[in-house]
Amino acid sequence: MKKRSVIINKDNAVISIRGLCKSFDTVDVLMGMDLDLFKGENVVVLGRSGSGKSVLIKLIAGLLKPDKGTVKVTGEEVSRLNVKELEHLRLKIGFLYQGSALYDSMTVKENLEFPLVRNKRHLTRKEIDEEINQVLENVGLLQSINQMPAALSGGQKKRIGIARTLILQPEIMLYDEPTAGLDPVTCGDIITLINDVQQKYNTSSVIITHDLTCAKYTGDRVALIADGKFRKEGTFEEVFTTSDPEAKSFYDYNFIIDK
Numbered sequence: 736m737k738k739r740s741v742i743i744n745k746d747n748a749v750i751s752i753r754g755l756c757k758s759f760d761t762v763d764v765l766m767g768m769d770l771d772l773f774k775g776e777n778v779v780v781l782g783r784s785g786s787g788k789s790v791l792i793k794l795i796a797g798l799l800k801p802d803k804g805t806v807k808v809t810g811e812e813v814s815r816l817n818v819k820e821l822e823h824l825r826l827k828i829g830f831l832y833q834g835s836a837l838y839d840s841m842t843v844k845e846n847l848e849f850p851l852v853r854n855k856r857h858l859t860r861k862e863i864d865e866e867i868n869q870v871l872e873n874v875g876l877l878q879s880i881n882q883m884p885a886a887l888s889g890g891q892k893k894r895i896g897i898a899r900t901l902i903l904q905p906e907i908m909l910y911d912e913p914t915a916g917l918d919p920v921t922c923g924d925i926i927t928l929i930n931d932v933q934q935k936y937n938t939s940s941v942i943i944t945h946d947l948t949c950a951k952y953t954g955d956r957v958a959l960i961a962d963g964k965f966r967k968e969g970t971f972e973e974v975f976t977t978s979d980p981e982a983k984s985f986y987d988y989n990f991i992i993d994k
């Protein structure tokens with residue numbers, strides 16, 4: 736496993752977060768966060784359970800509203816958009832949920848067809864079939880086209896979940912714990928796929944995880960959340976070759992698989 740170098744355009748921030756705050760009742764989750772995601776880049780957001788990683792990507796996707804601060808996605812301030820504008824913006828964002836969120840009563844093909852037909856009404860039957868075949872080939876699961884989700888392994892479900900977001904050709908991918916619950920070999924396959932997606936689809940991605948192997952091999956940059964803020968940010972080595980107690984304790988309790 737090796738992270739290939741990619742071209743990152745540091746003049747073009749596709750996500751720009753400034754002074755972001757979010758609390759629930761008496762719990763202050765995010766307390767003034769700043770982050771840029773540049774075009775072509777994979778940024779990994781690491782943090783302990785409950786540190787606010789999922790809240791952060793829900794704010795990016797406009798599923799939650801900030802109490803303070805701004806989230807701009809491709810230049811648009813998410814919390815100022817109306818329903819229609821938000822729907823339009825979400826077409827640019829592929830959100831891979833932890834559970835992959837496939838429809839259990841539909842085949843793999845129908846799961847992929849559903850978002851495509853709904854959002855690209857002009858496509859012909861032939862074009863729909865071609866796009867489905869292409870995306871399944873790109874995630875290495877063309878042979879599963881007629882299977883039901885229940886017949887797929889955890890890793891295969893993740894692949895189909897990724898295919899379902901890719902079918903709308905998003906500019907941005909948000910991965911919520913993409914390797915959670917998978918065995919080490921399958922984790923390695925998903926890491927490779929995340930990097931393939933970055934290259935083939937030229938996506939910019941936020942990957943939230945507490946899996947250091949995933950962070951090390953997918954992240955062009957890593958940002959560590961602690962106490963509602965980004966505590967450290969940089970390459971994987973920069974973040975973890977440090978005496979910072981928060982980074983060190985996070986590192987010490989994790990297990991990295993080197994290949």
Ligand SMILES: Nc1ncnc2c1ncn2[C@@H]1O[C@H](COP(=O)(O)OP(=O)(O)OP(=O)(O)O)[C@@H](O)[C@H]1O
Pocket residue numbers: 759762764782783784785786787788789790791945
């Ligand atoms: N809708 C909500 N209402 C109330 N509290 C919430 C809500 N969503 C999140 N929280 C709280 O915000 C905090 C951060 O949650 P979040 O799910 O972002 O953590 P996380 O870093 O993603 O954790 P994990 O790694 O376990 O998924 C938690 O204390 C959680 O209980």
